[in-house]
Each structure stands twice: as structure tokens, then as C-alpha cells.
Amino acid sequence: MSDVGASGGSPLLAVRSLTKLFGSFAACNGIDLDIQPGETHALLGENGAGKSTLVKMLFGVLAPTSGEILWKGEPVRIASPGAARRLGIGMVFQHFSLFEALTVAENIALSLPPGISLSRVADEAATLSRAYGLPLDPKAHVADLSVGERQRIEIVRALLQNPELIILDEPTSVLTPQEADRLFETLAKLKAEGRSVLYISHRLEEVQRICDRATVLRHGKVTGACDPRRETPASLARMMVGSDVAAVSAAGTTVKGDVLLEANHLNAAARTPFAVSLKDICLKVRAGEVLAIAGVAGNGQGELFDALSGEFPVSDARAVSIRGKAAGNLGITARRLMGAGFVPEERHGHAAVPALPLSDNLVLARNQSDRKTFLAGGILGIIRNAVVRIASRRISETMDVRKSGEDPAAGSLSGGNLQKYIVGRELDRQPAVLIVNQPTWGVDAGAASRIRQALVDLAKAGSAVLVISQDLDEIFEVATEIAVISDGRLSNAYPAQDMTREKIGLLMGGMHGSETSPEAAHAH
Amino acid sequence: MRIELEKRANPSTLFSILSPFLALVLTVIAGGIMFALIGKDPVSALYSFFVEPLLDVWSLHEIAIKAAPLILIGAGLSICYRSNNWNVGAEGQFIAGAIAGSIVPVVFHDWHSPLVLPLMLIFGMIGGALYAAVPAFLKAHMNTNEILTSLMLVYIAQLFLDWLVRGPWRSPDAYNFPVTRDFAPEAILPELVSSGRANLGFLLAIVAAVALWIMMRYTLKGFEITVLGQSERAGRFAGFSSKRMIWFSLLLSGALAGLAGISEVSGVIGKLQPIISPGYGFTAIIVAFLGRLSPLGVIAAGLFLALTYVGGEAVQLTLSVSDKVTRVFQGLLLFFVLSCDTLIQYKIRLVFSRLTRSSEGGAQ
Structure with a gap:
């Protein structure tokens, strides 16, 4: 050389x-x-x-x-x-x-x-x-x-x-x-x-x-x-x-309402050898709040989402409450019927089936919550395609989803546009509780700002929003409260204006709660 | 020069329609070469294999008779495969259905009633479903591979049937032949039209296929099958259970295979004997794929595969070649269907060696 x-x-x-x-x-x-x-x-x-x-x-x-x-x-x-x-x-x-x-x-x-x-x-x-x-x-x-x-x-x-x-x-x-x-x-x-x-x-x-x-x-x-x-x-x-990116306008409302989402000593064993177990997680999200959970990837974010969404329910019913009702042992359909909406991290193969058209992907998330609107024929469950397509078009227009054709396969959309559709699909229901894992992962800046604004607006309208994110910029843009997850444990939540990157960094390193970081606890 | 497969941005609609026909043409060409190699005139051999059976009423009836089980089983399998559950033991479920359906006419042969036939059909479906419940249970709760378990159960069913007709169910008046007593007339599926042997089983097959098509096309259940087949995780997100789908798809395909089994025994053979199927349960796998895993496509594919059975018998008679030629054609067809399906997702590109230095390096 x-x-x-x-x-x-x-x-x-x-x-x-x-x-x-x-x-x-x-x-x-x-x-x-x-x-x-x-x-x-x-x-x-x-x-x-x-x-x-x-x-x-x-x-x-x-x-x-x-x-x-x-x-x-x-x-x-x-x-x-x-x-x-x-x-x-x-x-x-x-x-x-x-x-x-x-x-x-x-x-x-x-x-x-x-x-x-x-x-x-x-x-x-x-x-x-x-x-x-x-x-x-x-x-x-x-x-x-x-x-x-x-x-x-x-x-x-x-x-x-x-x-x-x-x-x-x-x-x-x-x-x-x-x-x-x-x-x-x-x-x-x-x-x-x-x-x-x-x-x-x-x-x-x-x-x-x-x-x-x-x-x-x-x-x-x-x-x-x-x-x-x-x-x-x-x-x-x-x-x-290639253009200026709209700034997300300030988060939340000053008036806080009832607790709509609560985790109460939530524990979940790791399902695979490389998964993280959830340890004694407590959190509360009130109406009008955006609680953001920061953390480095692989510290239990996916597992927390699974337990909160009910994709993998836990045995203790009171570990998760939605709008005051115990839901820990209920599946995702039951939790949707209680007024919750969910946006998982992975778009392809989890939040959406790439090979199916957008309208089918709308049915995917809302086949029971909107049963009366989308299905006919009682027990036969015949899908009313015309109604679904109208709803799908409404979502695309509201969220400015850019796509080729009227109802293209979900996989043909860019990451940002598909994510806008997936978030819009839940917002369209006006859920009382929205739980989002990595809302703008791999999404272009324009779509990201749109999605963040939509999350903030939903909270302003009186819903409880939980955002799990690795992106600290995003967290400071949307959060009213911030907590940090590390090795399956969740720190206390602190008001966003009292948090700094350094403090989050310390919590990410596993310094939890009052026993290890008294000054952080006082800040609450 | 190299041949490159390049993924298409979108699946090609043209090739998803064309691929089965392309496969047919390639099968016929390969079959012609095979006939030429064994010293037969390929044109006349192919003529008597594929065309002659279509020319008289007798063989059209034979085609309908052989298509009925293929369509019934193939339609069930197409749903099962769509849901990403791989039941390859339809042959065993066919036999289990035939045995369970034969309980009434064999064990209770003194009972004469118009209820006999409907009961037989229901028992046949239950028998096939129960036999498919074994791999369903093992997959859903023990995490075993259903391909292996369902396949191994085929041999158990075949040997059980063999034992049954040689032992406890052997007819007292069959001179020690391994058969059960002949079914009474009310236990026989009636003929469809007066011109020949084709029976009600063919109608059952068409009705079942159309019903399944409607389910897949219009209902939430069909949507659930499609979603779980493509992504278990997305299905879970939608609130669908992949465990329940394992049970549903295997019981459904098992029940239809069982119905095919009892229809065959009741409508065509009229009694149980050691061999009741020329491999319908396996051929139906080809039918399901040739029919693009769509119940309507399965009807066309089932009729075509039935033609290969009848054509195989014809060339056996006219050209005195082995009836294994049927199996060769069926194998060729499956091979070509699966390879032509590649063209739906990929396009073929010929790459000639290029001259510029950097791109030559790139071609490594």
C-alpha cells in the first residue's frame, strides 16, 4: 500500500x-x-x-x-x-x-x-x-x-x-x-x-x-x-x-384531565433468550398529555409496546388500565374497543401487510373497532369494500399520503407516506389513548414533522398519547412528560421542561428513580 | 454471458395469468421429448394423451369423476396454503374420511333409511377433520412441523385401511378378498346425469370451491386467512390468532379431503378396499398450486389434472407405455408451474460481459 x-x-x-x-x-x-x-x-x-x-x-x-x-x-x-x-x-x-x-x-x-x-x-x-x-x-x-x-x-x-x-x-x-x-x-x-x-x-x-x-x-x-x-x-x-421543514408547535395543554392509560407494576418475562423482560413498570398518562419514553434501542421498548397493546397480554389484569378499566389480560381487540389505538415500530409485516392494498390495511387495524361501519352480513362478516375505500381516501387526504394510484399496495409507498397512513388510520378514529412506538423511525423530515404535529394535536384534543422513541429531538418536540426505559425498567416521569439531554443520558445508563439519583427525583 | 433474476418493483399481472399456461406448454414439450426418447411418435402420443379423452362422452364422465376429489381436496388445500399452513397429508385425511363415512353402510348394514347417505357424508367430513386435527394439535401446541406430521399420518391411514378390510370389516361373502361388503343402494351417491357414471360428488366439489372463493373474496374470515398467511405479526396486530388459524385451516382442508374420500368410496367404488385412491391427496397439491391457490382456479386445474389420469390410461392402452407416464406428467407440470411462478416476482435478464473496467469489477 x-x-x-x-x-x-x-x-x-x-x-x-x-x-x-x-x-x-x-x-x-x-x-x-x-x-x-x-x-x-x-x-x-x-x-x-x-x-x-x-x-x-x-x-x-x-x-x-x-x-x-x-x-x-x-x-x-x-x-x-x-x-x-x-x-x-x-x-x-x-x-x-x-x-x-x-x-x-x-x-x-x-x-x-x-x-x-x-x-x-x-x-x-x-x-x-x-x-x-x-x-x-x-x-x-x-x-x-x-x-x-x-x-x-x-x-x-x-x-x-x-x-x-x-x-x-x-x-x-x-x-x-x-x-x-x-x-x-x-x-x-x-x-x-x-x-x-x-x-x-x-x-x-x-x-x-x-x-x-x-x-x-x-x-x-x-x-x-x-x-x-x-x-x-x-x-x-x-x-x-430540499425545502424548509415545518416546526412542530408546542405540545400539550395546561389543563390535565383524568388518567386514561396506566401501567401498575407491569411485569413480563422475556419471550426469547435475546428479549428484555419488563420489570415493575409504572406509568400514568392523563388526557391532554404526551408521555414520551426515551431509551437506547433494545432496552424493552418493543416488549413494553407488546404488553400495552395487548398483542402479548399479561396475566395480571390490573397491570394495565385503559380509561380506568383493567385491561392487562385482554387482547388487542378488546383494548381497541376500550378506545385505544396502536402504532407499532415495524411498518412492514407488523403495522401493515406490504402486499395488500391500503384499504385492506385499514381493515387490518379496525376490523372490530369499526365493525358496524366496515362489515355487513352479521356473522358472515362481509367486508364493505366501498365504505372502506372511502375511509381510506379520507385518511390519505387528511394526512397528505402521496401514493401512486387510488389504492396501491402498502409496500409500494415510501416509508414516510406509509407511516403517515398508519398513524392517520388510528387518528381517524379519534382514539382516547394512542400508543406509538418509534413514530418517525426511517421517515423523511417532512413526514416526521407532520406525524409529530398530529400526535401533539391529538393530545390537545383531550387524548392521552404515549410515544416510545429513541430520537431525543423528537421527544423534546412532542413530550409534556418524559420517562426513560433502560433494561426493562422505567424511570419516573419528569415534566419535559425540567429535562435535559444530560439527565436523560444518565437515566439511559440505568440510574433509576430516587435511590440512585436523588436530585433528579427532587426535580419532579 | 450470465442470466440474472431481477426482482420486479411490482408483481407482474401478465405473468400471474400467463404462468400456468406457459407451464402447460413447457410440460407438453417436455412430454413430447419423453415420448420420442422411448421411441413413440410424440405427436400421436400427445394426441391420445391430451385430446382423445375430450372427444367422447364416456371419457368426459371419467374426467368428471376424477376431477371431483381433486377439486374438493385442492380447494381446501388452497385455503390452507394461503394461511401458511402446509397440510400435505390430504391423502391420509381422504382415507380417514372414507373409513369414517363407511361406518354406517358397513357396520350398520341392516339399517335402511334415506338418512344413510347424508350421515355418511357428514361422518366422512368429521373423519377427515379429526385426522387433520392431529397435525393441527401438534403444530399449535407442540410447535412441530405440520409438513412432516401430516405426511407421516398418510402411511398410518393407508395401513389402517389395509388392516381393516383384511380384518374386522372384511365381507363374509367376498371369498376372502380384502374388501368390505358392497354398499346398499341408498348408500351410493346418485349419478349426475343419465348419460354416464359421473356422480353428485362433482357437484359437491364445484359448490364447495365456489363457496370457498366467496369466503376468500368477500369476508373477514378470508381476509384473516390472507393476512395471517403473509405475516403472523400483522395478523396478531389485527387481533387474529395464528393458533386458531392452524386449527381452522387444517380442519377445513381435512374435512373436504374426508368428504372427497367418502364421495369416492360411495359414488365410484361402492365398497372399501385396500387401495381407494390413485394418489388424489398428493395430486391435489399440484391442483392447488396450478390453480394459483384460488378456489376457482382449482376447478380448472382439477379438470386438467383429471385429464392427465384419463390420458395416462389411454396411452397405456393405445401405445402400451407404463401408466407411470401419468405421474411423470404431473411431476413435470408441478415443476414448471413453480418455476414459471418465478416470473411473477422476477424478470430474467441476460447480462453480457461489459467493457469498462469498473463495471467489469462490479460484475464479480
Whole structure:
């Protein structure tokens, strides 16, 4: 590698009109990108802008349809991740590829050439992790580690190859604010050594904080290259989205009504070995309130949603109450009939069946709650397609769902438009209680602001809204009360105006309630 | 040059209609090649296999007789498969229905009443459903694979029937042949029209298929089947229970297979004997897929597969080839149907090696 001397000023990696077609769809369309030695370069863009496709081509996971990749000025073809590593490119994926049952050292050894003894791997990993401020115990089992620690394994694994360019795909999406800070220190060390970093994110604040230059993608094309420190978050957002994004207007009402949703010492055992058990969860949501539950992914959010929605009821009826009535042991249909609506995290295959048209997906969520309207023929249960289609059109219009055709398959809509439909499907009922898990996950900024506004408006109209989210910006936009979930335990809820990112970060790390954090409890 | 399968953005409507016909054409071509390889004139062989049976009334009746069980079983299986439950033991449920339905005319042969036939049909359905309840219970509560359990139960049913007609149910006046006593006239399914042997079973099959089509097309139950078949999680979100669906789909397909079994015994054979089915329960799997898992499609597919039975018998007589040729055609047909279905979701692209350096690398 070193024999190809970097001629002064020439970029370490250059990409020339790189294009990737999936069928007729251009995920990346004529991308140009230069990464200088020793710079931290941000790749900005919304979900679906083509960021992941681009880096997968750089790392040899996907083959480009056309275009050139130049490494130190030489055209190269990167046929596999192995070839990318040999060139000097390391990558940390958003989704980790680790074996939970193996130790840290064993996982690292798997990515190295065979024949290196495990103790040597462990030594080197320990040395590296100390040098870069990434504390890791090589003998620990991955299953016992936090998400932040798992990410460190991936980073150490990449560093062992001594790469000149490290690609990080959305590294902070699973980290607490404190863990993210530690990651930024590591990145600063890498930069000081002259290594280049390609940092993929849609979080403007961190990009401004750590990156020297930014390339912005939209719809598979480069829409801007800039110094993020000279831009404002608003100007960066405009480059990402292509237009100004409406701000969500302030949340909630001052008058609080009755408790409409309550969890009372809710416990649920883990259903699978890798699921989280719910431990003694207590929460109350009043009419007019938006309670937001923050937390790093995989801390019991999905399990909490399952227990509150009744998809997996618990045995104790009084563990969950909806509008004052015990509902813990009732299924999702019964809870809907009590006035609750639900929006799960996963759109495809949970909230909606992708192959079925939108109108069928309306029947999916409301076949019993709107039985009188949507069904005829008594016990035969004949679906009144005309009525369902009218309701479906009404929802699409209210939520501004953009779609091709009158009643397309749910899977053909973009993530944002489908999510607007799924949320609109519940809002259309005016539910007294709405429980939403990750309302804007993978949704473009325009749709996200629309959805958040709709949640706030529903609370203002007198419903109780529970939002489970990993996105702190979203939480501060919509919440009147904030609680934090960590390892299946829920903290006390605090008024949103008293909460800060730092406080949430501490709670995410598992500092619960009055016994560990007295000052936080006093703040209530 | 390489052949690439590329996923279509949307399933192709053209190919979802065309695929069964394409499969038919390919089956006929492959069949022609097979006849040529064994030294028979492919054109006349295919003619006597596929065309001659359609030309006289006798063989049209035979087609209706053989189509009836195929349509009954195939319609039930199409619902079952739509719900993502894979009952492959319809042959066993067919036999169980035949045995249960025969209790009345064999054990209570002295009882003569117009109620005999309806009771037989009901018993047949119950017998088939109960036999399908075994894999349903095992799947719903023990998490076993219904493909294995339902298939293994087929052999148990076959051997049980064999034992029954050789042992306790053997007719006292059949000179030790392994058959039961002949059914009394009121236990025989009446003929449909006076011109031939086709019986009421064919009508039952058409009515059942149309009823199931209406259920799938218009009712919430049909919607539930579709949703649970595509995504169990979405079904749970909708308030549907996948466990109840396992019971529903297996009992329904079992009951229809049982009805087919007792109809065959009552309308065609007139008694129980060791072998009562030329593999209808297995052929119905092909019928269900050839009919695109739609009960109406199953009617057409059932008639066509019945033609392969009758055509197989015809070439056996005229060209003296083995009747295994029927099985070969049925196998070819299933193979081609399943492969042509790929074209609904994918399109085929020929990729010729390209010249530019980077894209050549990309083609690795």
C-alpha cells in the first residue's frame, strides 16, 4: 500500500460519477466524492437518500453499475469486503455482525486471517482499545455487553486492520449521549493520527461538531458539499430535505384531565433468550398529555409496546388500565374497543401487510373497532369494500399520503407516506389513548414533522398519547412528560421542561428513580 | 454471458395469468421429448394423451369423476396454503374420511333409511377433520412441523385401511378378498346425469370451491386467512390468532379431503378396499398450486389434472407405455408451474460481459 505515495493534495479516496441501479431505480446517481487524508468527512442525507448504498459500494458489498472509484489516484475495483480491507478501508456497520455466544476476542479473531492465536488477538485488542479510549474486556461474552460496548468491538476489529479510511454508518443511533461523547473522542484520536473518517449520519448537531467537510445526498444525488461548521442546522436541513421543514408547535395543554392509560407494576418475562423482560413498570398518562419514553434501542421498548397493546397480554389484569378499566389480560381487540389505538415500530409485516392494498390495511387495524361501519352480513362478516375505500381516501387526504394510484399496495409507498397512513388510520378514529412506538423511525423530515404535529394535536384534543422513541429531538418536540426505559425498567416521569439531554443520558445508563439519583427525583 | 433474476418493483399481472399456461406448454414439450426418447411418435402420443379423452362422452364422465376429489381436496388445500399452513397429508385425511363415512353402510348394514347417505357424508367430513386435527394439535401446541406430521399420518391411514378390510370389516361373502361388503343402494351417491357414471360428488366439489372463493373474496374470515398467511405479526396486530388459524385451516382442508374420500368410496367404488385412491391427496397439491391457490382456479386445474389420469390410461392402452407416464406428467407440470411462478416476482435478464473496467469489477 505504501508504495503508492500520496502525491500532495491528492485525495485518499475519490469517487467519480458512481451509479448504482436497482432495476430502473437509481439508488445512487452519478455521485462524486473526495476524501482527503486525515479529514473527518460527513455524508449527510435522509433515510433513503443513498448513503448506505454508496458506502456499501466503497466497502465492496455492492457492485456499482457504472462509475469509478480511485484509491490514492489509482482506479480500483473493490470486489469484496476483503478487498476493501486489503486496500486499507475499514467499516463499522449500523447493524453489528457479532456472535452473541462468543467472547470479544473470539469475535475479533473471526475477522482476522486464520492462524493467529487467541491470546495474541486478546492482547492486541486490549492494547488498541486502551490506546483509543475504548475500554473492552476481551474475555467478556458479547451477549452480556451493552450496545455501546458492542460497537467498540466493531471499531477495534476495524482498527486491527490498520486502515487509512474508516467508514462509520450511523454510529450514534444506538448510543446514549455519554457513549456518543466517548466515540467522538476516539474519532478525534484517529484523525490526529492522520486517518480519514467517513461519517454517515442524519444528525446535524454531531456532524457540525466533529466533521471538517460534508457531502449532502438527496434522492441518490449529491446536492451540496460544504463546511458544516459554517452552516446552520436549518441550512443543512434544507440541503438534505430540499425545502424548509415545518416546526412542530408546542405540545400539550395546561389543563390535565383524568388518567386514561396506566401501567401498575407491569411485569413480563422475556419471550426469547435475546428479549428484555419488563420489570415493575409504572406509568400514568392523563388526557391532554404526551408521555414520551426515551431509551437506547433494545432496552424493552418493543416488549413494553407488546404488553400495552395487548398483542402479548399479561396475566395480571390490573397491570394495565385503559380509561380506568383493567385491561392487562385482554387482547388487542378488546383494548381497541376500550378506545385505544396502536402504532407499532415495524411498518412492514407488523403495522401493515406490504402486499395488500391500503384499504385492506385499514381493515387490518379496525376490523372490530369499526365493525358496524366496515362489515355487513352479521356473522358472515362481509367486508364493505366501498365504505372502506372511502375511509381510506379520507385518511390519505387528511394526512397528505402521496401514493401512486387510488389504492396501491402498502409496500409500494415510501416509508414516510406509509407511516403517515398508519398513524392517520388510528387518528381517524379519534382514539382516547394512542400508543406509538418509534413514530418517525426511517421517515423523511417532512413526514416526521407532520406525524409529530398530529400526535401533539391529538393530545390537545383531550387524548392521552404515549410515544416510545429513541430520537431525543423528537421527544423534546412532542413530550409534556418524559420517562426513560433502560433494561426493562422505567424511570419516573419528569415534566419535559425540567429535562435535559444530560439527565436523560444518565437515566439511559440505568440510574433509576430516587435511590440512585436523588436530585433528579427532587426535580419532579 | 450470465442470466440474472431481477426482482420486479411490482408483481407482474401478465405473468400471474400467463404462468400456468406457459407451464402447460413447457410440460407438453417436455412430454413430447419423453415420448420420442422411448421411441413413440410424440405427436400421436400427445394426441391420445391430451385430446382423445375430450372427444367422447364416456371419457368426459371419467374426467368428471376424477376431477371431483381433486377439486374438493385442492380447494381446501388452497385455503390452507394461503394461511401458511402446509397440510400435505390430504391423502391420509381422504382415507380417514372414507373409513369414517363407511361406518354406517358397513357396520350398520341392516339399517335402511334415506338418512344413510347424508350421515355418511357428514361422518366422512368429521373423519377427515379429526385426522387433520392431529397435525393441527401438534403444530399449535407442540410447535412441530405440520409438513412432516401430516405426511407421516398418510402411511398410518393407508395401513389402517389395509388392516381393516383384511380384518374386522372384511365381507363374509367376498371369498376372502380384502374388501368390505358392497354398499346398499341408498348408500351410493346418485349419478349426475343419465348419460354416464359421473356422480353428485362433482357437484359437491364445484359448490364447495365456489363457496370457498366467496369466503376468500368477500369476508373477514378470508381476509384473516390472507393476512395471517403473509405475516403472523400483522395478523396478531389485527387481533387474529395464528393458533386458531392452524386449527381452522387444517380442519377445513381435512374435512373436504374426508368428504372427497367418502364421495369416492360411495359414488365410484361402492365398497372399501385396500387401495381407494390413485394418489388424489398428493395430486391435489399440484391442483392447488396450478390453480394459483384460488378456489376457482382449482376447478380448472382439477379438470386438467383429471385429464392427465384419463390420458395416462389411454396411452397405456393405445401405445402400451407404463401408466407411470401419468405421474411423470404431473411431476413435470408441478415443476414448471413453480418455476414459471418465478416470473411473477422476477424478470430474467441476460447480462453480457461489459467493457469498462469498473463495471467489469462490479460484475464479480
